[in-house]
Amino acid sequence: MTTGCFHGNVAIVTGAGGGIGEAIVYGLADAGAAVVAVDIDAPALEALERGAGDKALNVTVLPADVSRPAQAEAVVEEAEKRLGPVDFLVNCAGVLRVADALSLTAESWRLTFSVNVDGVFHMSSAVARRMAARGRGAIVTVGSNAGRVPRTHMAAYCASKAAAAAYTKTLGLELAGSGIRCNVVLPGSTDTPMLRSLWTDDTGPDGSLNGVPSEYRVGIPLRRLARASDIANAVEFLLSDRASHITMHELCVDGGASLGS
Numbered sequence: 001m002t003t004g005c006f007h008g009n010v011a012i013v014t015g016a017g018g019g020i021g022e023a024i025v026y027g028l029a030d031a032g033a034a035v036v037a038v039d040i041d042a043p044a045l046e047a048l049e050r051g052a053g054d055k056a057l058n059v060t061v062l063p064a065d066v067s068r069p070a071q072a073e074a075v076v077e078e079a080e081k082r083l084g085p086v087d088f089l090v091n092c093a094g095v096l097r098v099a100d101a102l103s104l105t106a107e108s109w110r111l112t113f114s115v116n117v118d119g120v121f122h123m124s125s126a127v128a129r130r131m132a133a134r135g136r137g138a139i140v141t142v143g144s145n146a147g148r149v150p151r152t153h154m155a156a157y158c159a160s161k162a163a164a165a166a167y168t169k170t171l172g173l174e175l176a177g178s179g180i181r182c183n184v185v186l187p188g189s190t191d192t193p194m195l196r197s198l199w200t201d202d203t204g205p206d207g208s209l210n211g212v213p214s215e216y217r218v219g220i221p222l223r224r225l226a227r228a229s230d231i232a233n234a235v236e237f238l239l240s241d242r243a244s245h246i247t248m249h250e251l252c253v254d255g256g257a258s259l260g261s
Contacts, residue, residue, distance in 0.1 A: 005240060007032030010083045012076065014066050014123055015093035017044030019192035020142060023228035024090055024235050029057035031236065036079040036086075037061045038123075039093070066093050066119035076126040085134060088239045089127040091120045091141040091164070096194055101155040109156045116160035117167070124171055124182075132178040138239045139182045141168040142231065143250070145258040147186065152215045161186075165250060172248040181247040183238045188254020190226040208257075221256035 011028050015021035016037035029035045029052060037052075037059055039045050045061040052059035060082060064075040079086055095115045097108040120141055131137030146154055147161030165184045172182030189195055189208035196204065211219030234253045237243055252258060 004032040009033045009087040010085060011088035012036045012038060012079055012086055012127065013090045013092060014038045014119065016048060017041040019194060020187065020190060020228045020231045021092035022048060023232040024092060025059060027232040027236050029059050034058040034083045038064050038075055040065045066123050067114040069122045072122035073126045086127055086130065087137055089123060089139045090235055091123055093119050096157050098153045098198065100153055104155055112156040112160050117163045120164045120167060128171060128175060128180060131180050132175060135179045137180045140235050140238050141184050143184045143186045145186045145188045145252055145254045148261055149258045169248040176247055183247060184250045185231060185234045186250055186252040187226060187231045188257040189220065190228060190231060192228055218259065224255065226253060226255060
């Protein structure tokens with residue numbers, strides 16, 4: 001995005017402690033926004049705060065567990081108290097628990113949904129009520145192409161990402177009359193700690209790039225993993241005035257891995 005295109009705007013980004021969330025924080029701040037970075041990982045936020053300070057970026061860090069409604073409400077209230085009305089919310093907090101569907105525990109299912117779905121609901125509700133009263137704002141939820149295409153060993157993750165996308169689009173329908181846009185970005189395999197945690201040896205990237213026929217995965221036609229900045233660029237576009245007539249949209253950023261489905 002053009003440097004300065006978000007000057008004067010206030011954004012909240014959850015899941016900001018690393019990976020895609022961190023890239024979104026830096027991208028928005030580089031473009032002039034005042035960004036509130038939210039994560040449950042306080043040490044990761046401290047490192048982000050130092051890095052942003054070194055670059056003279058306007059980033060405020062607020063530790064919070066977005067799966068808890070009181071903490072979500074408190075972090076939004078504190079963000080507006082410190083920086084003013086929130087213009088943008090990016091729901092990027094997420095967890096992944098890998099297990100066969102029949103081996104998946106109730107605890108892993110509940111944890112996945114508490115962050116990936118409940119967190120989106122709590123943060124979006126807290127922000128959207130304020131946005132609606134002002135008649136402006138934009139929300140982007142970072143989902144996954146796994147919410148569209150089933151993946152083996154990822155039943156809870158797939159289901160949670162599909163639910164978060166459906167909620168975000170429904171919210172966009174209900175808030176359209178108030179001038180609020182709500183969209184979803186669907187990353188595929190992205191070079192982040194979450195993806196690397198799935199690799200068991202040096203051949204880890206091969207399954208993503210080349211596909212795994214036994215798991216019905218076709219690989220990535222563009223022949224590379226996404227960078228976190230690729231996803232951040234898509235988020236920035238959907239928040240920007242260039243996307244002023246786009247709402248309830250799912251933008252898939254996966255190098256063609258889901259074959260446009």
